[in-house]
Amino acid sequence: xxxxxxxxxxxxxxxxxxxxxxxRSLDFQATTMFWYRQFPKQSxxxxxxxxxxxxxxxxxxxxxDKFLINHASLTLSTLTVTSAHPEDSSFYICSARLSNSNxxxxxxxxxxxxxx
Amino acid sequence: AQSxxxxxxxxxxxxxxxxxxRCNYSYGATPYLFWYVQSxxxxxxxxxxxxxxxxxxxxxxxxEAEFKRSQSSFNxxxxxxxxxxxxxxxxxxxxxxxxxxxxxxxxxxxxIP
Numbered sequence: 001x002x003x004x005x006x007x008x009x010x011x012x013x014x015x016x017x018x019x020x021x022x023x024r025s026l027d028f029q030a031t032t033m034f035w036y037r038q039f040p041k042q043s044x045x046x047x048x049x050x051x052x053x054x055x056x057x058x059x060x061x062x063x064x065d066k067f068l069i070n071h072a073s074l075t076l077s078t079l080t081v082t083s084a085h086p087e088d089s090s091f092y093i094c095s096a097r098l099s100n101s102n103x104x105x106x107x108x109x110x111x112x113x114x115x116x
Numbered sequence: 117a118q119s120x121x122x123x124x125x126x127x128x129x130x131x132x133x134x135x136x137x138r139c140n141y142s143y144g145a146t147p148y149l150f151w152y153v154q155s156x157x158x159x160x161x162x163x164x165x166x167x168x169x170x171x172x173x174x175x176x177x178x179x180e181a182e183f184k185r186s187q188s189s190f191n192x193x194x195x196x197x198x199x200x201x202x203x204x205x206x207x208x209x210x211x212x213x214x215x216x217x218x219x220x221x222x223x224x225x226x227x228i229p
Binding site (some may be wrong): 006008034042043044046049057091093095104105106107108109110 | 148150152156157158159160161162165206217218219220221222
């Protein structure tokens with residue numbers, strides 16, 4: 001149980017385009033989902049906390065207009081990187097937590113984003 | 117604010133040898149503690165977690181960790197390492213009733229024959 005699916009797993013696109021990444025909880029309802037960014041050989045940096053039906057909470061230094069987060073249902077959150085540039089290239093990982101419980105986060109397999 | 121320190125960036129052990137990965141945390145109360153493992157190019161898999169109760173926690177793949185409040189530590193151990201254990205290991209701390217989890221910088225484990 002507690003499977004989180006992230007799609008796509010790898011995307012390459014041209015500078016200036018927008019890219020959408022999906023995060024789905026397959027067998028549980030996730031009130032809260034989290035989006036992380038991981039640079040090579042570094043730890044995960046929390047970008048934002050996504051709560052179903054409300055606006056996401058962004059960490060300091062993360063541009064909310066650049067990284068659009070939508071959490072329209074209890075099983076789906078999306079991250080859209082708008083007008084992507086090479087410096088946005090990174091590994092993006094989402095996680096989801098069971099609703100109303102102090103349970104650990106379960107992670108997707110990540111999305112490797114490469115901007116040319 | 118909560119924080120996690122993993123003092124060892126890289127560790128090499130021989131297959132069959134024992135393993136201990138260190139983790140120290142900073143948090144004002146009793147935290148939630150986690151160990152995750154990440155294989156290259158993949159997401160994170162939960163190995164084990166500590167919420168309360170027995171301070172020695174058993175996890176998957178033969179791993180265990182011990183919560184020591186006096187030392188603010190949550191070290192990960194395995195008695196006999198397998199080649200498939202080679203990966204990066206992240207310790208994490210979360211507050212009770214938590215939303216955010218803070219990750220350490222990770223320890224990369226290399227296993228040699």
